[in-house]
Amino acid sequence: MSKQQGDHYEALACRFLQQQGLTLVEQNWHCRHGELDLVMRDGRYWVFIEVRARQSARFGNAADSIGRAKQEKLLIAANLYLSSRRIDAPCRFDAVLFDGTEPARWLKNIFG
Template sequence: MSRSRGSEFEARACRYLEQQGLTLLARNWQCRFGEIDLIMQDGSYRVFVEVRARHDARFGGAAASIGADKCRKLQAAANLYLSQQGGASRCRFDAVLFDGDAPPVWLKNIIS
């Protein structure tokens, strides 16, 4: 997927989450471990959001594209972000998935 297309889905995911009451803290936060698509606040939780889009749900769709390696990188990046923000915070890892023309799917706590 092209960078501009990815940015389009990240913007859609951000709007969707803001409609659900979350507040955007950062977008495309980068570090040596990779990039966090969206960092949101949901009440007392810092939410690290992975946005994935696929043309259709064949071969597992957007959800199947988030593997163990991606989860490890996301956790490492989130730990660095939290340490730079002054310490521990309650956090969780969510995903917003787009499969074809279907509405977005918001998965909470994708990493336990």
């Protein structure tokens, strides 16, 4: 998937989550260990959103693409984000998934 397509799905996910009441804090935060697609607030929670899109299920669906290695990178990046901003608050990891022409799926607390 191209960067342009990735940006498109991240924008769709962001709008979708804002309609659900979340507040955008940061988009595409980078560190040497990876990237956080969206950092949002849901009440008192800091929410780290992974956005995944698949045009077809030929190589698995969007959820299948968040494997153990990706999870570890997200955990490290989120810890760096929180510590660099001296944030001590509850957090969770969510995913917004786009599979083909299906509507967006929002999975909350994907590591819980």
